[in-house]
Amino acid sequence: MTFSILSAKLEKPQLPDHIIARTDLLKGCSSANVILVSAQAGSGKSTIVSAWLSEQKKPYCWYSLDEWDNDITQFLAYIAAGMKSIDRQAAEALEQLLDAFPSIGPEMLIRVFVTQLHSVAHPFIMVIDDYHVIQSQQIHQMFRTLLEHLPQLMQVILISREDPPFPLAKLRASKKLFELRISQLRFTETEVRTFFLQQPNLVLEELQLQHLIIRTEGWIAGLQLAALSMQGLKDVDRFIEAFTGSHSYIMDYLIEEVLDRQTSEMKNFLLKTSLFDYFSSELCETVIQLEPNAASTLIRKLVKTNCFIVSTDSSSKWYRYHPLFRELLRQSIEHTPKTELDQLHYRAGCWFKKERLDQEAIHHFLEANAYAEAAALIECKWVEMDLQLQPATWLNMVKLLPIEIIERSPVLTMGYGWALLDLGDIESCAIWFDKAMLLYDQYQSTEHPEGILINDMLQFELLPATIASARGYIAAARGDIDGIFEHTRNALLLIPRDQQQKRALAAMMLAVAHWSIGDLSEAEAVILQSLQDIDKMGNSLAYNGICMVLAELYLQQKRFMEANELLNQLIIKVQKEKQPIFLASLFMDLAKAAFLQDEYPSAYALLEESKIYGQKYALGDWKYKYYLLLARIYCNEGFYDLARDCIRESKANYFANPMPNEITFDEMETMIEQAEASVRLAQTSMTASEKVTSRQGFMAADSNKLFLKEEPLLKRESANRNLLEPLTIREMEVLSYIAAGLSNQEICNTLFLALNTVKGYNQTIYGKLQVKRRTEAVARAKELGIL
Numbered sequence: 001m002t003f004s005i006l007s008a009k010l011e012k013p014q015l016p017d018h019i020i021a022r023t024d025l026l027k028g029c030s031s032a033n034v035i036l037v038s039a040q041a042g043s044g045k046s047t048i049v050s051a052w053l054s055e056q057k058k059p060y061c062w063y064s065l066d067e068w069d070n071d072i073t074q075f076l077a078y079i080a081a082g083m084k085s086i087d088r089q090a091a092e093a094l095e096q097l098l099d100a101f102p103s104i105g106p107e108m109l110i111r112v113f114v115t116q117l118h119s120v121a122h123p124f125i126m127v128i129d130d131y132h133v134i135q136s137q138q139i140h141q142m143f144r145t146l147l148e149h150l151p152q153l154m155q156v157i158l159i160s161r162e163d164p165p166f167p168l169a170k171l172r173a174s175k176k177l178f179e180l181r182i183s184q185l186r187f188t189e190t191e192v193r194t195f196f197l198q199q200p201n202l203v204l205e206e207l208q209l210q211h212l213i214i215r216t217e218g219w220i221a222g223l224q225l226a227a228l229s230m231q232g233l234k235d236v237d238r239f240i241e242a243f244t245g246s247h248s249y250i251m252d253y254l255i256e257e258v259l260d261r262q263t264s265e266m267k268n269f270l271l272k273t274s275l276f277d278y279f280s281s282e283l284c285e286t287v288i289q290l291e292p293n294a295a296s297t298l299i300r301k302l303v304k305t306n307c308f309i310v311s312t313d314s315s316s317k318w319y320r321y322h323p324l325f326r327e328l329l330r331q332s333i334e335h336t337p338k339t340e341l342d343q344l345h346y347r348a349g350c351w352f353k354k355e356r357l358d359q360e361a362i363h364h365f366l367e368a369n370a371y372a373e374a375a376a377l378i379e380c381k382w383v384e385m386d387l388q389l390q391p392a393t394w395l396n397m398v399k400l401l402p403i404e405i406i407e408r409s410p411v412l413t414m415g416y417g418w419a420l421l422d423l424g425d426i427e428s429c430a431i432w433f434d435k436a437m438l439l440y441d442q443y444q445s446t447e448h449p450e451g452i453l454i455n456d457m458l459q460f461e462l463l464p465a466t467i468a469s470a471r472g473y474i475a476a477a478r479g480d481i482d483g484i485f486e487h488t489r490n491a492l493l494l495i496p497r498d499q500q501q502k503r504a505l506a507a508m509m510l511a512v513a514h515w516s517i518g519d520l521s522e523a524e525a526v527i528l529q530s531l532q533d534i535d536k537m538g539n540s541l542a543y544n545g546i547c548m549v550l551a552e553l554y555l556q557q558k559r560f561m562e563a564n565e566l567l568n569q570l571i572i573k574v575q576k577e578k579q580p581i582f583l584a585s586l587f588m589d590l591a592k593a594a595f596l597q598d599e600y601p602s603a604y605a606l607l608e609e610s611k612i613y614g615q616k617y618a619l620g621d622w623k624y625k626y627y628l629l630l631a632r633i634y635c636n637e638g639f640y641d642l643a644r645d646c647i648r649e650s651k652a653n654y655f656a657n658p659m660p661n662e663i664t665f666d667e668m669e670t671m672i673e674q675a676e677a678s679v680r681l682a683q684t685s686m687t688a689s690e691k692v693t694s695r696q697g698f699m700a701a702d703s704n705k706l707f708l709k710e711e712p713l714l715k716r717e718s719a720n721r722n723l724l725e726p727l728t729i730r731e732m733e734v735l736s737y738i739a740a741g742l743s744n745q746e747i748c749n750t751l752f753l754a755l756n757t758v759k760g761y762n763q764t765i766y767g768k769l770q771v772k773r774r775t776e777a778v779a780r781a782k783e784l785g786i787l
Helices: 045-054 072-083 088-118 137-148 168-173 189-197 206-216 220-230 236-242 247-260 264-273 281-288 294-304 323-333 338-354 358-367 371-380 382-387 391-398 410-422 426-445 457-461 463-477 481-494 500-516 520-537 540-556 560-576 580-596 600-614 622-637 640-652 665-683 688-698 712-721 729-739 744-751 755-769 774-784
Strands: 034-038 060-064 124-129 154-160 177-181 309-311 319-321
Touching (some): 034 045, 045 060, 045 124, 045 154, 060 072, 072 088, 072 137, 088 580, 189 206, 206 220, 220 236, 220 247, 247 323, 264 281, 264 323, 281 294, 294 309, 319 323, 338 358, 338 371, 358 371, 371 382, 382 391, 382 410, 391 410, 410 426, 410 457, 426 463, 457 463, 463 481, 463 500, 500 540, 540 560, 540 580, 560 580, 580 600, 580 622, 600 622, 622 640, 622 665, 640 665, 640 729, 729 744, 729 755
Parallel strands (some): 034 154, 034 177, 060 124
Antiparallel strands (some): 309 319
């Protein structure tokens, strides 16, 4: 996926020439994994962190958030871009992760994101500024997961006006958290004196300083505005005595003083540029319609007088105001006639559109009530944002448009329905598809249709095919096989030959339908055609995914030689193309091929290989399929308790997949019950010595399956079964990590379990092995043959 990255958001604020060094407030934070700087606006949060970072030798990334960063894919795109200065390989892996998002879902996206951060081999710092703007529960969950499994070499700094919804008490108890709050951020008397000594042409007496300290309570924003207001003022005493009360009141008073003392040109500049989150001299000159270089001159003057302006990049191209200063400026500009504000926003929208910064352009067009221009951009972004899996973000933009604009655009109404479909709203989406088709038909039947808005002509022309594909997805979700055939075939008739990706994705639904009714040869033909279409597009990720589906089909047809050849080729290919997300599933499919050919030791060994990759990267359906296949192997080898244990794990990790299931949970449970019943029946006629032999692992219905004696991996399971109470699948995993020397926290990070859960597993393992500590557990397990 490609995102439009505004580089200014990834730069730490540039420090002014004269600041009071307060980095000692962060003294002692080096041992903390998480630093939380939480205080009200105007407290100097970002400045103190920026100054502290300037003294650090560790590489860092800085990400300043805005309200439109509440989409998890966009959020991670910025994180990946910021990580390039820390570890390019990890950054590239994060970018590949975003490409794989359609196949893995949000839960695995979060897990692999955290795993990638663990791969960085040197200390680093990640700063997230203005975290209070985040409302996305997915992003909150991502950070909760990260804080639960934080890499030892990583420090996270969260800057926020309010505490984030994380388990802070738990972090405090574990001594991983360092906190800076308003009580520490307030200027001391000494710092206030130093601050005012740095102000040009301003000399204050001790009593005046004391009044300022009392009035502002050491609040940095209040002190800065007071200093600006007093520049060149004759009666300083009267000014100091004139303001009092809450911070909000002081701010209102001081902002008026600052603005009133500016030249009309500067006041006009301050008010009008407050409309921007970020601004450059070129943007300002266009929007405010200044003479060439006039904006640069004004910006330099603001920087020189420390007027709450911050350079956001080392080249000093982009700037922003202190958030509180900007908010108060915006309050003042509200008195400007709306028509004038609309013109400013409109010109800003045109400038950002020209620079291809579409989201900023859309924001300003909407503020200007220029709905036609905003709708045109939103409409043209539908394909891009749909491919980048941002249906919620796109839909939220559409909902800002008047309903009468939406319902006049066939592409917007179609996109509205598709976004709802992507978000799982099967019922509501159909209404919007009907509206889109009605508009399409009206346009086709009228020579010069009035009122119908079309901006993306290609998507308009493809609209019937797109809606037919959507109806095929709806039919699949409802289990309507006939509907899949009808709508998908219709889509394929309508999609032009040059739209290979659309054709390939639609065809895959047709393959699912053929597969579901047992017509495997036709499903194969459709898949092969899809591969040809995708290959022409050069979409390697989609191509490899469809190849995996073809390999699954070969296994279903018992064409093991072709399946193995294709799977092994894919393993080499995805490793070369750096797409590790596929490896766990590819090795699992090789294990399935071995199992179906009665090669149980090989199947077990390949599943172990699959698990190694799956603990780092995996497709969304890998875990449930992994445990389901392991259950089949255990059942065939007579480990029925372990097989049931695997079924429970598989159910807990179920991931819906349109591909037909080879075996269901119910069928698997029935198979285990029948196999166990057969063993009980056979044992009733056995002699005592035969029963002993059976317990040692030599019982099987087919002599070709007797690998326990020779195969160490399966012999381990047999030894486990001989315990009075065998270890479960998860307990065996935890025991193997204990034996490898991992700490409880490292096991927690590897298996993505809570620390208390890992400790609970430890105690259960000790009880079953009848030991009291780690070293004894490992020794006992080796003695019994479990390790």
